[in-house]
Amino acid sequence: MSMRTPQVEPDPTLPPEITIYEVGARDGLQNEKAVVPAAVKAEFIRRLAAAGLATVETTSFVNPQWVPQLADASEVLELLGDEGLGPRRPVLVPNERGLDRALEAGVGAVAIFGSATESFARKNLNRSVDESIAMFAPVVERAQGAGLWVRAYVSMCFGDPWEGPVPVDQVVSVAERLMDLGCDQLSLGDTIGVATSGHVARLLDALHDRGIGVDRIGVHFHDTYGQALSNTLVALRRGVTVVDSSAGGLGGCPYAESATGNLATEDLVWAMAGAGVRTGVDLEALLGTSAWMAQHLGRPSPSAVVRALTPAPA
Template sequence: MSIGLPQRETNPELPSRVTIYEVGPRDGLQNEKAVVPAAVKAEFIRRLAAAGLETIETTSFVPPAWVPQLADAREVLADLGDLGRGPRRPVLVPNERGLDDALEAGVGAVAIFGSATETFARKNLNRTVAESLDMFAPVVARAKDAGLWVRAYVSMCFGDPWEGPVPIGQVADVAQRLMDLGADQLSLGDTIGTGTTGHVSRLLDALDARGIGTDQIGVHFHDTYGQALANTMTALRHGVTVVDSSTGGLGGCPYAKSATGNLATEDLVWALDGAGVQTGVDLAALVETSVWMAGHLGRPSPSGVVRALAGG
């Protein structure tokens, strides 16, 4: 596929390199109505890796009743072999049982998924925020003892569909408690996509005041209101260098119906390439992968860059 590239004008306000944390195989596919076969998921991950994406969240060890689309985690990882292991191939685990499954599969990294709000904590984990933190404590401790890299997600950082605006101090409290458990990285989730640039700046400043610097933070924006890329660029200007995105803009959240797709990896790469920021990603290969996956899903990619470059 022969595609154009953006005119490159280096932006000195941005970091020279950004790590893309690809969530398409996990967060992207978990909300699809159709169950994608394990072999297709494994091939999706292989294609993403071949396109230059170094960090790929591959799957989730959650009970099949919760997320049936990812019930084949063991099969996917078995298909991938060594490509599915190591610190650059995290899997989501909700509790110690999930960690047991992940360790048995030989993974090198795990992620836990907390909430900044009580309502979402109960809907997602059937626990209060405090109870969920108590549940995560042994997961993180055991994972670190086993030599695994650990990421902590905080959802509903910029708004909650049931509780409305979420105080920045409340988000910072939960974030600090998660990092105090021993997590290596914190991902700030705009689960329903209501965040704006000023809100992003204020939250990052609040976390910095708690001793959680941008070198420990990733950002995870959904594009419900078209703000994901603007919010991401704001975070990068603050020094963040890890950005969550999903190839083709796949994703959402099965427990928050107002959450639409993630920031599309192609849209992110186009913007960063134009600003002279290195990602190591081959945009043409990524677009081909999105078109390929869209064919398996039976619908076109929502990514603007994919539509522009692939002609549909």
Template sequence: MTVVPWEGLPERVTIYEVGPRDGLQNEKAIVPVADKAEFIARLVAAGLRTVEATSLVHPKWVPQLADAEDLLAVLPRAEGVRLPVLVPNERGLDRALASGISEIAVFGSATETFARRNLNRTVAESLEMFAPVVARARENGLWVRAYVSMCFGDPWEGDVPVERVVAVATRLMDLGCDELSLGDTIGVGTPGHVTALIGALIEAGVGVDRLAVHFHDTYGQALSNTLAALRAGVTTVDASAGGLGGCPYAESATGNLATEDLVWMLDGLGVETGVDLPALVETSRWMAGRLGRPSPSRVVQALSRGGPRT
């Protein structure tokens, strides 16, 4: 690979790896705890320093992650490595605290329909539910991330106005969250829309250093949208090893941006990530074997066929 830097990009990007949680949550066949733990260990060994480990939701809603406490009990905690977990409410926070977790995430929605389907609450009611979660988490010294889903479009409501996303996002940040991840849950965003939303949030007082982006590749736009976000000043990007994932409550949400595809692009641009791409590819090939199907990541496929290496 020839490295050709592009002016206007950050020198370094933090990859927020979501494969073990968002990537696996929609798998119908239960992945054993030992395999989940090895998956996370391999991701950390490949250089990823933030790996979202699991979700502390009721097992009825996400059976794949019913083993959350068992997984957290066997994960090694290393200095400089963050293993956040998703918590839906105060009960989830209680479980996180009992497991010794130091980073959590809450998951909100920019649209009413998805809030109802995902949380069985209105947007306003979900924010009320998150308020004590965030407050207690901060009191206990936890780092808190907020996700906002359906930022660019909703399968039931259609287009989502930028001002609506800004209204929900700023209310979440006002609760005391440290970071805000903007989710293109069904993958309909395009670079101009991404740039406009980030600009509107900055204008509303949310620092770009507190923003992250979370793109799905439904329409093949995840990398172009990521590049637009980076040029707008964002330096944290969510991605899923091997392109695993979707959303169990939005059937049109296909796989996440593949971490390997992201790293390949950033390597070529001379942007540091700290990730060992060959080791990451091998990790995704290993997990694909456990799941019994090929990885959808273009880079994993190309390097598995013996394509040019970095």
């Protein structure tokens, strides 16, 4: 018999409450080869919200040629209606054209996505780091002017498949430049999942020393090497309270072949529940949602908790 809930033993080294920034509908699905219908995406977002995930990234206004899976961004937001708007429903925008579409749709929050390395900036944005920051500047300025909440993602914070190790100072420098544009929150991306605990602590300390405190930071770990949850715990013990995760552990990165799925939201919720940390998420509802999406995708969820608690189909 599997235990449906962990035994609760409060961990005083962790924050009493965290905010889960759910990326399954965007980061999770962007890698899928078969296009998921807009109606299924909208229903997925509704179910995630109903399970208690207050912050759900909905889609991305990128060029459909780059990420065909997200070509239906406007349609998804139309299907969601008011549920897809507001400061807890961010959309990704790479440039001013993307921002125009986001503003037209009436969204309340946007995210830009930079890179700590030149190689990935070229692959992901077809620009150098300097050029990409110049491209983001008017996006952030106009978004802030329109009263939107703005997040900055930094990819490849802990290692890059083309460049190898990424110096902490280099990451801090790019992060600082993005936050200087006026962003509200910084998400540190371990795009290929190579971060380890000491590396996470060192980067957070270095950002703190440059005036970017944990109150403005979210962490985004991939589980390629099985380190996502342990790295998250290090960040939480340093005072971070925003964690990016993906329902069912969906996702990867279309431009980095060695990147596997994000930290699974269920694995995070289970760990937090056992430690007495509030997430506001109903694990049973979330399990049902991930099992439903796994059926749509035609394969089992990579999440360990989903596998432990969801009977395999006969």
